[in-house]
């Protein structure tokens with residue numbers, strides 16, 4: 001396992017982060033605990049959860065699994081989504097964040113969260129209120145670092161500016177969807193994060209399983225994540241001809257490199273400039289064993305380039321136009 005510093009901080013994380021969105025749901029409690037054990041034994045130290053995953057069960061299981069080795073783990077969780085039907089049981093107000101952190105700490109059986117992330121932007125709450133609250137939580141010791149997820153580039157930049165102006169702690173990481181089949185962040189978020197030294201920890205790095213090679217053109221799946229009616233990984237969104245062309249390249253390279261498609265897709269991401277640590281999911285221990293094999297090695301330069309090119313976004317204004325005027329000495 002290799003390690004990286006998360007954004008502009010001294011926090012060192014493994015190059016793969018273990019996602020726990022299925023823990024207590026599609027993944028049984030005993031398999032979830034076993035997965036965390038194997039991940040930590042293998043040198044992984046970075047675990048991502050959220051207060052709403054499986055209605056709090058994911059946090060409970062993570063808390064149980066790491067209770068006796070809390071300091072070995074960089075524990076990331078989130079706040080923002082609805083935790084009840086009350087009008088203040090959602091969002092990024094001071095009230096909901098303060099309530100949310102207490103509930104997460106209880107479920108996680110700890111007195112601090114390493115990385116507290118706001119799950120999605122909240123258009124109702126002034127971002128100043130959210131950032132001031134997060135700064136207070138860091139000052140109180142309940143939270144050590146803060147990050148955001150599912151923010152537009154201008155919202156990230158505005159937040160960084162407000163934090164700097166007020167001398168609040170700033171986001172050290174961003175958690176967007178990003179993979180070979182979802183490269184929208186190439187336009188603005190990745191360049192911003194590179195320039196501002198903000199860590200990027202992508203979710204759905206396997207496109208919800210699409211990039212593992214288990215799906216075929218024209219064969220609509222009858223089980224698994226891609227059958228979901230809503231969500232970013234549903235079949236209707238994933239099964240485009242471009243995505244299958246990307247998958248063909250992943251499979252070719254997997255054969256050539258004697259790796260699996262999942263390992264190749266994750267390895268491309270681990271070595272993408274600006275990416276700190278993909279957050280991979282695994283519903284079963286077998287999937288976990290496959291995916292963890294993406295760490296500790298590197299695709300050849302030509303294999304990496306082939307994947308980068310086949311998955312690139314189309315050239316578009318204004319990026320195309322502005323790029324022509326890039327001056328270099």
Ligand SMILES: NC(=O)c1ccc[n+]([C@@H]2O[C@H](COP(=O)([O-])OP(=O)(O)OC[C@H]3O[C@@H](n4cnc5c(N)ncnc54)[C@H](OP(=O)(O)O)[C@@H]3O)[C@@H](O)[C@H]2O)c1
Pocket residue numbers: 018019020021022026048049119149150175202203204205206207208209210212214223224225226233262279280281282283286287288290291
């Ligand atoms: N911030 C956010 O808004 C947000 C949103 C989503 C996720 N996340 C975080 O990111 C993590 C990962 O997200 P994700 O689960 O969408 O990512 P992913 O790694 O792209 O997809 C994981 C899913 O793909 C399938 N899969 C994984 N490895 C496989 C393998 N080797 N062979 C066959 N199938 C395999 C499994 O689904 P099946 O059940 O179909 O087998 C598994 O649950 C989550 O756990 C969570 O921590 C954050």
